[in-house]
Structure formats: structure tokens, C-alpha cells
Amino acid sequence: MSKVLKGTYNQEAVSGFDHRTAMEEAARCLLCHDAPCSQGCPAGTDPGKFIRSIRFRNPKGAAETIRENNILGASCARVCPYDNLCEEACSRCGIDRPIEIGKLQRYAMEQEKIFKMKILTPPSKKIKKHVACIGAGPASLAVAAELAKVGVKVTVFDNNPKAGGVLSYGITSARLPQKVVDQDVAAVKGLGVKFELSKEIGLNIDVNEMLEKKDYDAIFIGTGLWESKKLGIEGEQSLGVVSSIDFLRYAKDRKGVDFIKGQRVLVIGGGDVAMDCASAAVLSGAASTAIWYRRTIAEAPAQIAEIEYVTKLGVGITTGYAPTKITGSSDGLWVEFLGRDGKSTANVNVDCLVTAIGQVPRDHSNFLPGNIDAKGDIIAKKDGSTKIKGVFAAGDIVNGGKTVVEAVAGGKIAAAEILKYLGVEV
Amino acid sequence: MAVKKDLSIEYLGVKCENPFFLSSSPVGSNYEMVAKSFEEGWGGVFYKTIGIFVADECSPRFDQVNKEGLPWVGFKNMEQISDKPTELNFENMAKLKRDYPDKVMVSSIMGSTEDEWKELARMSEQAGADLIEGNFSCPQMTSHAMGSDVGTNVELLEKYSKAVTSVTKIPFIAKMTPNITSMEIAGRAAVKGGSKGLSATNTYKSITNIDLENLTAMPVVNGKSSISGYSGAAIKPISLRFVAQCLQDPELKNIPFSGIGGIETWRDALEFILLGCRNIQVTTAIMQYGYRIVEDMASGLSHWMDERGFDKIDQFVGAALPNIIPAEALDRDFRLLPKFDTNKCVGCGRCYVSCYDGAHQAINWNEKKRIPELDDDKCVGCHLCLNVCPVQNCIVPGDIIFKKGRKRHPIKAKQQYE
Numbered sequence: 142m143s144k145v146l147k148g149t150y151n152q153e154a155v156s157g158f159d160h161r162t163a164m165e166e167a168a169r170c171l172l173c174h175d176a177p178c179s180q181g182c183p184a185g186t187d188p189g190k191f192i193r194s195i196r197f198r199n200p201k202g203a204a205e206t207i208r209e210n211n212i213l214g215a216s217c218a219r220v221c222p223y224d225n226l227c228e229e230a231c232s233r234c235g236i237d238r239p240i241e242i243g244k245l246q247r248y249a250m251e252q253e254k255i256f257k258m259k260i261l262t263p264p265s266k267k268i269k270k271h272v273a274c275i276g277a278g279p280a281s282l283a284v285a286a287e288l289a290k291v292g293v294k295v296t297v298f299d300n301n302p303k304a305g306g307v308l309s310y311g312i313t314s315a316r317l318p319q320k321v322v323d324q325d326v327a328a329v330k331g332l333g334v335k336f337e338l339s340k341e342i343g344l345n346i347d348v349n350e351m352l353e354k355k356d357y358d359a360i361f362i363g364t365g366l367w368e369s370k371k372l373g374i375e376g377e378q379s380l381g382v383v384s385s386i387d388f389l390r391y392a393k394d395r396k397g398v399d400f401i402k403g404q405r406v407l408v409i410g411g412g413d414v415a416m417d418c419a420s421a422a423v424l425s426g427a428a429s430t431a432i433w434y435r436r437t438i439a440e441a442p443a444q445i446a447e448i449e450y451v452t453k454l455g456v457g458i459t460t461g462y463a464p465t466k467i468t469g470s471s472d473g474l475w476v477e478f479l480g481r482d483g484k485s486t487a488n489v490n491v492d493c494l495v496t497a498i499g500q501v502p503r504d505h506s507n508f509l510p511g512n513i514d515a516k517g518d519i520i521a522k523k524d525g526s527t528k529i530k531g532v533f534a535a536g537d538i539v540n541g542g543k544t545v546v547e548a549v550a551g552g553k554i555a556a557a558e559i560l561k562y563l564g565v566e567v
Numbered sequence: 568m569a570v571k572k573d574l575s576i577e578y579l580g581v582k583c584e585n586p587f588f589l590s591s592s593p594v595g596s597n598y599e600m601v602a603k604s605f606e607e608g609w610g611g612v613f614y615k616t617i618g619i620f621v622a623d624e625c626s627p628r629f630d631q632v633n634k635e636g637l638p639w640v641g642f643k644n645m646e647q648i649s650d651k652p653t654e655l656n657f658e659n660m661a662k663l664k665r666d667y668p669d670k671v672m673v674s675s676i677m678g679s680t681e682d683e684w685k686e687l688a689r690m691s692e693q694a695g696a697d698l699i700e701g702n703f704s705c706p707q708m709t710s711h712a713m714g715s716d717v718g719t720n721v722e723l724l725e726k727y728s729k730a731v732t733s734v735t736k737i738p739f740i741a742k743m744t745p746n747i748t749s750m751e752i753a754g755r756a757a758v759k760g761g762s763k764g765l766s767a768t769n770t771y772k773s774i775t776n777i778d779l780e781n782l783t784a785m786p787v788v789n790g791k792s793s794i795s796g797y798s799g800a801a802i803k804p805i806s807l808r809f810v811a812q813c814l815q816d817p818e819l820k821n822i823p824f825s826g827i828g829g830i831e832t833w834r835d836a837l838e839f840i841l842l843g844c845r846n847i848q849v850t851t852a853i854m855q856y857g858y859r860i861v862e863d864m865a866s867g868l869s870h871w872m873d874e875r876g877f878d879k880i881d882q883f884v885g886a887a888l889p890n891i892i893p894a895e896a897l898d899r900d901f902r903l904l905p906k907f908d909t910n911k912c913v914g915c916g917r918c919y920v921s922c923y924d925g926a927h928q929a930i931n932w933n934e935k936k937r938i939p940e941l942d943d944d945k946c947v948g949c950h951l952c953l954n955v956c957p958v959q960n961c962i963v964p965g966d967i968i969f970k971k972g973r974k975r976h977p978i979k980a981k982q983q984y985e
């Protein structure tokens with residue numbers, strides 16, 4: 142019998158370091174010159190420097206470095222795909238295995254919390270400019286923090302009651318506890334950023350009006366991808382078929398998916414989202430959970446660590462099969478699959494089918510006409526500017542869906558461009 | 568924003584932006600090196616010792632001690648004083664003082680006769696040094712007229728201190744050798760000769776390892792080796808002890824002291840300050856890690872001051888010294904029993920093994936549950952178990968038991984272990 146991981150939806154998947162184990166890990170760090178790990182972080186979190194602080198017994202200094210460079214330092218410590226970022230770049234790979242940078246970052250950010258450190262405070266000098274950020278996800282939070290740091294007034298709007306975007310409504314609590322997201326959001330609030338939550342732009346507030354009325358000197362759009370891609374097959378409307386967005390959100394809101402207890406669950410997809418749906422199902426008490434993916438593991442967009450994690454939870458992954466038809470019946474759903482070879486078939490009986498084959502933006506064409514590409518993403522330059530003067534965008538809505546740290550990086554770049562546009566010297 | 572405290576402190580009348588200085592050694596031996604260290608945040612430099620004698624060095628000249636994979640627990644060197652021309656060294660010093668007027672320049676010198684000491688003192692003054700340090704402590708000089716042989720000889724210590732202080736008004740610091748039983752006696756002689764400050768320690772005479780290939784010590788110089796100076800983390804405890812003894816000496820207690828020996832972090836530096844040092848010097852940690860370690864020294868000390876509500880280093884210099892008392896004055900009325908957190912315990916049994924084989928057989932091993940069980944009557948409260956337990960905060964101080972016939976009274980115990 143294989144020993145699979147046990148846990149509940151709200152139980153953290155991995156435990157952190159204490160002073161002693163953090164020091165043991167930091168002592169493995171080679172303290173490289175021109176540290177490659179630091180170059181490996183898109184958001185410039187500077188692990189080379191903060192690990193050195195831990196090593197030289199200055200964990201508070203480590204927390205300062207992280208928070209100053211990456212406003213989502215606590216969340217990134219939990220969810221970044223380190224194995225193809227900082228940890229892949231780590232020189233120690235040439236000896237044995239990389240430093241556990243993510244875990245050291247988590248340790249440092251825990252010190253921030255334990256010692257109630259207020260690392261970022263609003264500057265005494267205020268700048269008479271007001272910027273609106275639409276969406277309260279990683280990209281917007283990064284923009285808001287960078288602007289507020291130099292004294293620009295910022296208001297962040299989000300249609301959800303909680304800030305955080307995918308961090309608060311997508312990624313499962315086992316990987317990213319809500320208190321960690323809240324810690325990051327508190328750092329943004331500590332800078333004096335105003336949040337207008339449960340306010341949907343385009344619904345409660347019109348972005349074109351915002352622009353015309355000149356209430357804001359610039360507008361940043363970081364709205365992310367919040368429409369699930371459809372399978373486009375017969376029977377998709379059947380009872381028991383749910384989208385990943387709805388499924389994960391339900392789990393976050395109610396600390397688990399109560400209706401899944403004892404059910405047979407099938408997840409379709411091969412990205413982090415599919416992995417999160419599968420782990421949420423297992424941890425919520427599903428009787429069986431399986432992932433079916435149309436390509437191979439090597440082609441799957443999910444982090445290998447996440448694939449490992451769901452496998453350890455006992456989730457089976459079948460590759461090379463795409464669904465072709467769903468039929469609802471009295472004994473659940475029947476899902477028909479066709480193999481990549483065009484010949485093999487399967488017909489699987491489950492109670493619940495979660496579709497996690499990708500996310501697309503909601504329709505933005507009404508408020509940014511002429512700036513939307515064929516996929517529905519906002520067209521923006523690398524520096525975050527769009528064709529409309531004073532309107533900037535970054536994060537998933539521009540890059541088509543990548544990672545938290547890349548959204549932060551995009552936000553930092555856009556913020557620099559916004560400051561240039563506003564004529565603010567830094 | 569990052570917590571930054573005012574770390575400035577006066578040392579022998581000289582204003583220092585912070586107490587962190589390079590100690591005299593290769594880390595401060597030319598213009599570019601010292602300039603770089605200043606840029607990275609060091610407050611001053613004890614420039615590599617200058618003599619009339621110019622050293623002729625051997626190769627290789629270093630070795631290190633490691634334990635269970637941790638390198639550089641201690642470091643051995645066979646270097647003498649500067650191997651650069653005397654004039655060039657003073658030129659560098661003058662240039663550095665000109666380009667970095669706010670950083671503190673200490674000229675470290677070593678003569679072999681009274682005249683040489685005088686000559687070097689005059690040259691230091693001309694170069695614009697803020698302070699002068701007399702190196703009475705290098706343990707591997709190729710002449711007995713110099714180095715630690717002088718530092719253990721009270722007549723020479725007094726004579727050479729007098730020689731320097733007779734030709735210059737610049738405050739003179741005598742750098743002490745730890746290769747001596749009572750540093751206070753040597754310190755008093757230097758002060759009698761006019762030294763205004765003391766610094767300690769220089770390196771400890773050592774043999775770090777015997778090489779099994781060549782059957783000599785390390786490092787191997789053409790099949791042979793010598794006894795020479797040991798520095799780095801391993802010497803900190805002994806250097807702290809020397810500092811405390813000097814500063815508790817009635818004749819030396821007010822001497823502005825500069826602490827040296829195994830300092831790597833702000834914690835190490837703070838420990839020397841808490842014993843009464845107003846200045847901190849570092850070499851080995853810089854050789855191992857680079858000048859950049861000063862960033863975390865400044866930041867870490869700032870955080871500690873912030874936690875404790877201190878605004879200036881002056882507020883806590885020497886704060887620990889009065890609490891270091893003779894063994895006969897310790898409170899011996901009680902046993903402080905260890906407390907075991909069975910939730911944290913990982914069941915390794917190390918406490919049991921150490922208590923049995925190295926202490927008082929006071930821990931019983933519960934084989935079924937794999938946990939230690941303390942026998943309160945047998946336990947003497949030595950805390951060997953607490954020191955071997957691999958899990959943080961698993962064994963912590965617990966009940967206080969007063970010995971038979973002793974009066975109960977309040978006891979202060981340490982609570983936070985790391």
C-alpha cells in the first residue's frame with residue numbers, strides 16, 4: 142500500500158522553519174557574489190541578500206529586504222514556482238540541491254508577523270495625484286504599493302469583498318492560507334492605499350466616465366482572467382459539471398467543498414488550476430479524485446511540484462485523453478474520452494466533473510475599445526502602457542495568465558511608467 | 568522603511584559613525600580595499616600593521632578548522648606584518664584620510680627598538696592617522712624583538728608605549744596578545760607607559776590540524792609548518808573572557824576598549840559592547856564572507872536597539888559586565904529542572920544518552936513512547952540535555968527546586984533559547 146498524504150482543506154501542506162532549521166538551511170547557502178538566485182527572481186525580491194541576513198542572524202533585516210522589494214513577499218513564499226526561478230538559478234545546484242529559498246522567505250515573512258513589524262509606511266511628502274487600480278490581484282497590489290511608497294494617492298477597486306484576486310479566490314488554502322494573503326494586503330493598506338471592495342468597474346462604476354471626469358490622473362487595469370474556458374462539447378450544461386473558478390471560489394469561501402464529500406470527482410486540465418481543484422477535492426473528502434489531461438505531463442503547464450503534491454495526495458492522472466461528450470444520468474455523469482491517437486476511447490462514470498482547461502478575461506471591449514486582442518487580453522506594451530493615454534495594464538490580463546511573481550514584476554514596471562507619465566520624480 | 572539607528576559612538580575622543588572597524592590584517596592592506604570597505608559601511612580601519620621591518624611571507628599560509636561540515640569554525644594564519652614598503656603604506660593611509668575624512672584611520676605599527684616605535688609614530692601622525700595601535704601581539708614574527716614576545720614582557724610593553732606617547736599626542740592603543748595568563752598585568756604595563764586604550768585580542772598560538780600526508784602541522788610549507796595564530800568564531804569565547812577580565816580590573820576598568828575575536832554578526836559585536844567595548848574589530852569573518860557583512864551588523868544592531876528602546880550605543884556599553892561575577896559569588900541554593908515538551912520531542916534519545924553517559928542518569932527512557940522522562944530527584948539541573956536536544960524549544964527551563972535547608976527566593980532564569 143502506498144502511503145498517501147492526509148490532510149484537510151485548511152491544513153497547511155508544508156510546515157515552515159523555526160530559527161534553528163532556518164539557520165541550518167541558510168548555512169547551506171554559498172553566499173554567492175552577484176547572486177544568481179537574485180537574478181532569477183522576476184520581481185527582484187533579492188534572495189541572495191535576505192538569505193545572507195538570515196545567516197548573519199538578522200531575520201528582521203531579511204523581512205525588510207523582502208517586503209521592500211516584493212509587496213507580495215509572504216504569498217510568493219508559498220506559491221512561486223521556485224524550481225524554475227530562483228532555486229533553479231541557485232549555484233548550490235552544482236554541488237547537490239538548491240537552497241530552499243521559498244521556505245526561507247516564508248520564515249522571514251513569519252518574523253514580520255511575529256514581531257508586528259511595520260516595514261512600509263506612507264512617506265511624509267504627499268503627491269497631489271490620484272491613481273485608480275482596477276482589480277485587487279497581485280498586479281494591482283504591486284502598482285498600488287509602488288505608487289503609495291512615493292506618496293501618490295491610490296484607490297484599488299475590486300468586485301470581490303476581499304482583496305487578493307486569485308490569491309483570495311483561487312489558490313487553495315492548503316497551499317496558501319488566507320492569513321498569509323491578508324498579511325500582504327495589510328502591508329499595502331499600511332501604505333495608506335484605499336480599497337473600494339465589492340465594486341465592479343463597468344457595473345457599479347464606468348471606467349470611461351472615470352477617464353472623462355478626470356477623477357483620476359491615471360488608471361491601472363489588473364483585472365486578471367475570470368471566465369472559465371468552455372470544453373465546447375455536448376452535455377457541458379449537465380448538473381454536476383462545474384468550472385474551476387466556481388469550484389475553487391466555493392472552496393475558499395466555505396473552507397472546503399462540502400458537497401464533494403464521498404463523491405467521485407474528475408478534473409479536466411493540466412495546469413496549476415487543475416491541480417488545485419484536485420487537491421481541494423481530495424482535502425474536502427472526495428471518495429476518489431482523478432485528473433484527465435489531453436497532453437503529456439511534460440507538456441502540462443502545471444509546476445512539477447504541484448503535480449507531485451497531488452500525486453502524493455493519491456490523485457491519479459491520466460494523460461492523452463480529451464473529453465468528447467458528457468451525459469447526465471441517475472447514477473451520475475458519464476464522460477466519454479477520445480485518445481490522442483484518435484482511436485482509444487474511455488467512458489468514465491463520476492459524480493462531479495470540474496473543468497480546468499484555462500481561463501480567459503471577461504469582456505473588456507466596452508471599456509477599452511481597440512485595445513483587446515483576439516484572445517480577449519488587453520494589449521499593452523512591456524512597460525504597461527496601452528494605446529489610451531493614462532491607462533496602463535499588467536498581470537494576467539495582459540500576459541494571458543502566468544504567475545503571481547510575474548504579475549508583481551509587471552506591476553512594478555507599470556508603476557514606474559505611471560510615475561513617469563505623472564511626472565513624479567523618484 | 569528599514570530600521571536605522573544612530574550607531575555613532577566616540578572612541579578615544581574620535582567620533583566614529585559606527586563602532587565596526589576592520590582589524591589590522593590583509594582586509595585593510597591597501598587603498599582600494601579600505602576604500603571599498605568604507606563604501607560598504609565600515610566605520611574605520613586599523614590599517615595592516617606597518618613596521619620598519621618588511622615581512623617576507625611563506626606559502627601557503629592559512630588553514631581552517633571545521634566540524635561536521637561547518638567550515639571555518641576557526642582559522643589559522645602564518646602571516647606577519649605588512650609586506651609592502653613602509654612609505655607606500657603611509658601614503659595610502661594619507662590618501663584614504665583625504666578621500667574619506669569622516670572615516671576613522673588607525674595606524675597599526677610595530678617596531679623592534681624604541682627608535683623604530685618613535686619613527687613609526689611620527690610617520691603615522693604625518694599620514695593623518697586619528698589613532699595609533701601598537702601591535703604587541705603577532706604570535707608568528709620571525710624575530711623575538713617583535714610581536715607577542717613583546718606583549719608578554721611588561722618592561723618592553725611599558726617602554727615601547729612610552730616611546731610612542733613621548734613623540735605624539737595621538738591616542739595610543741596597545742593591542743594585547745591572548746598568549747598570556749593574565750592580560751590585566753600586561754594591560755597595566757601598557758597604560759603605565761601612556762597607552763590610552765587597549766584592544767584584544769590578537770590571534771592565539773595554535774596547531775589546527777596535523778597533516779597525515781607529511782606528518783607536520785597545517786598548512787604545509789615545503790614539508791614543514793609552525794605554530795601560529797588562530798582566529799575566527801572559535802576564539803570568541805576566550806576573547807570575551809579576556810575583555811571582561813581587563814574591564815573588571817580596578818586599574819583598567821575605565822580604559823576605552825576595542826573588542827576583537829571571532830566577530831561575524833551584530834550579536835557577536837553586541838556581546839563585546841555589552842562587556843564594555845566601545846569599538847569592534849573584525850578580520851576572519853571578512854576574509855571568509857567579504858566586507859558586505861557590515862550591512863547586517865548595522866541593521867541587526869539597529870533592530871535590537873529598536874526593540875529595547877535604545878537611541879545610542881552609549882546607553883548599553885558594559886551593561887552585562889556587572890552581572891559577570893566570581894564563581895564563589897553565584898547563587899547555589901537551587902536546581903533549575905529541565906522541562907520537556909513531549910509534543911515537540913522527535914524521540915531521538917540524545918538527551919537520554921548524554922544524561923546517562925555524561926551527567927547524572929536522571930532521564931529515564933520510555934521505550935514504548937520513545938520519550939524522555941525526568942527523575943526530578945536525580946536531576947541536578949545541569950542542562951546538558953537542553954544543550955544536546957536538536958529541537959528548538961523542546962527542552963526549556965522548568966521547575967525551580969531549592970536545596971534542603973536553603974531559603975526560597977525569586978530566581979531569574981533564561982526563557983528564550985534559539
Ligand SMILES: Cc1cc2nc3c(=O)[nH]c(=O)nc-3n(C[C@H](O)[C@H](O)[C@H](O)COP(=O)(O)OP(=O)(O)OC[C@H]3O[C@@H](n4cnc5c(N)ncnc54)[C@H](O)[C@@H]3O)c2cc1C
Binds near residue numbers: 307
Ligand atoms: C487556481 C489557480 C492557481 C494558481 N496557482 C499559482 C501558483 O501556484 N503560483 C503562481 O505563481 N501563480 C499561480 N496562479 C496564477 C496567478 O494566480 C496569477 O498569475 C495572478 O494572480 C495574476 O494576478 P493579476 O493581478 O493579474 O490577476 P488576478 O489575481 O486575477 O486579480 C484580478 C482581480 O481583479 C478583479 N476584477 C476583474 N474584473 C474586475 C472589474 N471589472 N472590476 C473590479 N474588479 C475586477 C478580479 O475579481 C480579481 O480580484 C494560479 C492561478 C489560479 C487561477
Ligand SMILES: Cc1cc2nc3c(=O)[nH]c(=O)nc-3n(C[C@H](O)[C@H](O)[C@H](O)COP(=O)(O)O)c2cc1C
Binds near residue numbers: 648
Ligand atoms: C591573515 C591574518 C593576518 C593578520 N595580521 C595582523 C596584523 O598585521 N596586525 C595585527 O595587529 N593583527 C593581525 N591579525 C590579527 C587580527 O587583526 C585579529 O586580531 C585576529 O584575527 C582576531 O580577530 P578575528 O577573529 O576577527 O579574525 C591578523 C589576522 C589574520 C587572520
Ligand code: SF4
Binds near residue numbers: 170240
Ligand atoms: S544562488 Fe543559491 S547558494 Fe548562491 S546566494 Fe543564492 S541561494 Fe545562496
Ligand code: SF4
Binds near residue numbers: 917938955957958962
Ligand atoms: S533530545 Fe530532545 S528530541 Fe531527542 S529525545 Fe530528548 S527531548 Fe526528545
